[in-house]
Every structure is written in C-alpha cells, then in structure tokens.
C-alpha cells in the first residue's frame with residue numbers, strides 16, 4: 354500500500370496509508386479552511402536550536418491535522434453545531450530549511466530559488482513591501498471564522514515567538530473576508546470569488562452540480578498528486594506529505610478597474626454595460642459565466658459546470674477573459690484537456706484591506722485606489738507546472754489561447770497579466786455583440802489595475818516533520 358496520488362480519495366473511508374497521511378497533513382491544503390479573519394506572520398530564524406524548538410512546540414500545541422479539520426467540519430454541521438478551532442499553518446522557505454540545518458529539502462527547483470528569481474514580469478523587488486527585502490525563513494498563518502478567536506490564537510503564537518530564542522517577526526499581513534449583499538465571498542473588484550476549484554475529496558465532488566440536462570461539462574475531480582508531495586525530511590516520507598505554498602500580495606486599484614470597465618463598455622457598445630466587466634473576468638459580478646448567457650442572474654449555486662466548447666470563436670467569453678486564460682477547460686489549443694488540467698492549483702486566496710463603500714453599488718468615485726487587494730495563496734505539487742505556468746504561459750502570454758486563423762490575438766489577461774512594462778501591454782480582443790463571431794474586434798487593452806507587492810514560495814511540511822524537530 355502507499356498513499357493514493359493518482360485519484361481523489363474518500364476521507365471517511367480512507368485506506369490505511371491515506372489515513373496516516375491525513376493525520377499528518379496540514380489543513381487548508383486539500384480542503385479550504387475558514388479564514389474570514391487571517392494574519393500571516395513572516396519569520397526569521399537566528400538560532401537553529403531555538404527555531405526548531407519553536408516549530409516543535411507550535412505544532413504540538415496549536416496545529417491540527419487535515420483529518421482533525423475534516424472532523425471539525427462534520428461536527429459543525431451537526432445539531433447543535435460545534436464550533437471548530439482556529440487554523441494555524443506553517444510554511445518554510447528554502448532559506449528557512451538551510452537555517453534549520455536540514456539538508457533533505459523539498460526538491461522543486463523554483464522553491465529552491467524563490468519568487469524573486471522568477472521570470473513573471475513582476476515589479477522590481479525594491480517596490481515590494483519592505484520586509485520582503487529581509488530573508489524570510491517561515492510563514493505562520495492564523496485564521497478563523499471570528500475575529501476574537503483569531504486574535505486569541507494570534508496572541509498565543511506571538512507569545513510563543515517572543516519566548517523562543519532566535520525567532521523574530523519581520524513582517525505581518527492581515528486578511529479580511531469581503532462579501533456581497535447575498536453574503537457570498539467576493540474579491541475587491543466586486544466579483545464572486547473562489548467558486549471554481551479542483552476538488553480532491555469524493556465527499557466534496559459528490560456535492561457538485563451537473564448541467565440542467567444532467568451532463569457533466571466540467572469535471573472538478575482531481576488527483577491528490579496535484580496538491581500534495583512526499584515530505585522528504587519527515588520521519589516517513591512514504592506517508593508524511595506536504596505541499597508547496599505560493600503567496601502573492603496583489604494590490605487592487607478598484608477605482609481604475611471600474612473606470613477601465615466603463616471605458617471598455619463605451620468602446621464596444623457606446624454605453625455603460627455590465628457585460629464589459631464580465632468579458633474582462635469571464636463571469637458577471639454575481640458569478641454567472643459569460644460564456645453561458647449575456648446577462649447576469651444565475652445566483653445560487655454559482656455555476657461551474659461549463660466549458661468553452663460551444664464558444665470556439667471566443668464570441669461569448671473572450672479568449673482573454675481572466676477565467677478563460679487561467680482555466681481554458683480544454684479549449685486552449687496547445688495541449689489536450691488532461692495536460693491543461695495539470696496546471697490547475699488549489700487556490701486559497703483571501704482579500705485584505707477595509708472597505709467603507711459597498712463594492713457592488715455601481716459607483717466609481719467612492720472606490721479605493723490602494724491599500725486593498727488579494728492575498729493570492731495557492732497549493733501546488735509542482736510550482737513550475739502550476740502557478741508559474743498559469744501566470745507566465747497563460748496570463749502573461751498575449752498569444753494564449755490559440756485562436757482561429759484571422760481572429761484578433763487574445764492579449765494578456767486583463768486582470769493579472771504582466772508585461773515587462775505597461776507600455777508593452779498589447780491590444781485585446783472584444784466584441785460588440787455577444788455570440789456573434791463577426792462582431793469580434795481589436796480594442797486597446799484595459800490598464801493594469803493589479804500591482805504585485807511581494808511574495809514567496811514556501812513548503813508546508815507534514816506535522817510529523819515539525820513534531821520530530
């Protein structure tokens with residue numbers, strides 16, 4: 354027996370090795386943990402023994418396993434509901450492993466070199482949040498549904514850090530959930546977020562919708578090997594697993610984005626039209642995929658059972674739409690569907706920054722132009738083939754996806770696409786009439802309203818590794 358990597362698994366009926374893996378895997382990897390209130394603490398280790406002792410104590414006293422998290426979700430669903438415990442997660446950088454004197458480090462070469470060395474057209478690191486200029490050795494995530502319980506757990510972690518020898522906090526970042534009037538989680542541009550995810554547990558997959566005709570147009574079922582890898586420094590790497598954790602702070606200039614949405618609507622339709630924003634994102638604000646219909650109104654559940662096979666010309670959802678660029682669902686034209694699916698990652702992002710306006714009020718003048726954004730976080734088993742492939746080969750690539758001969762080039766992803774400089778941002782495709790391939794046209798790209806403010810690659814090791822330190 355060995356840990357199942359080539360399919361999803363049932364956690365309730367897990368085979369013995371899978372059960373051992375779940376007992377030692379950190380939460381939030383194979384299933385999102387509630388983190389409405391979140392703090393990330395970025396740490397530096399100055400003393401090997403003190404840092405090891407800190408990690409060991411933290412893991413023994415405050416960290417739960419993926420299995421405990423799944424049990425807590427069940428208890429919360431029971432009557433009366435039993436509240437879960439806060440999420441405490443730990444990730445280490447390659448420099449962190451080196452500081453701890455551990456030589457059997459996770460093998461991903463991009464993890465080894467770190468995000469600053471990557472070729473993603475990111476802004477110069479001198480413009481990132483200042484603490485990224487220090488060596489970062491570890492990150493601790495503390496999250497929960499309620500602020501009070503998050504703050505209590507945060508204070509406990511900080512006390513432990515302060516009483517540990519040779520561990521210091523070099524930076525911290527708060528995350529805060531944002532919601533629309535229906536209580537759904539949204540990102541700062543006002544769009545329902547976090548809907549489409551690869552799912553790794555059969556219990557989650559069973560809850561997914563089929564089409565109204567009962568057909569499965571999108572299969573959310575992904576193999577565990579797409580999100581977990583053996584933890585090489587754990588006592589038993591055959592059953593102790595971890596995951597690569599990508600962190601990027603992405604500031605959103607909401608006012609600029611809304612102005613650009615309006616200008617795009619003017620260019621295409623000569624009037625304000627919500628469909629322009631849907632063409633930029635690929636979904637309307639309420640989550641309705643623009644490839645399915647030309648107006649919003651599909652609210653609950655937000656559909657995810659769709660693909661682009663009935664939209665081969667990009668006349669409904671532009672080829673450049675953010676969700677089409679980042680998950681072409683088999684229609685990218687360079688690889689088969691299986692190959693494309695391997696690039697997807699488990700996104701666990703969280704919004705940050707406080708809003709005083711209503712994100713969906715249709716106004717522009719009251720929208721923030723800084724200090725709010727997305728803490729993009731994602732779990733990968735292969736950073737190069739998942740996060741970096743998505744950002745570099747898809748979002749930043751004006752020639753992706755492949756379009757029919759004679760059609761306008763897609764341009765970069767209007768939400769996250771980055772060129773070496775903004776002046777090189779190529780034109781994008783647009784349409785003056787939804788569903789009509791003859792109405793496709795080339796139009797100036799929307800200006801970039803997302804600015805990367807720093808990030809790093811971490812490995813979230815098994816609890817067995819941390820507890821054996």
Ligand code: HEM
Pocket residue numbers: 540541542544545546547548549550603604605634636675676677679680698726727729740743744748768769803
């Ligand atoms: C501030 C930055 C970003 C914003 C505002 C944003 C917004 C959104 C929204 C509104 C959705 C639709 C909701 C859903 O299907 O879950 C979405 C989906 C998605 N985003 Fe982003 N996103 C951002 C950054 C990123 C980054 C950095 C990546 C990867 C490099 C990414 C990859 C994806 C993927 C893979 C999907 C799911 C597409 C699908 O399966 O249909 N996003 N994003």
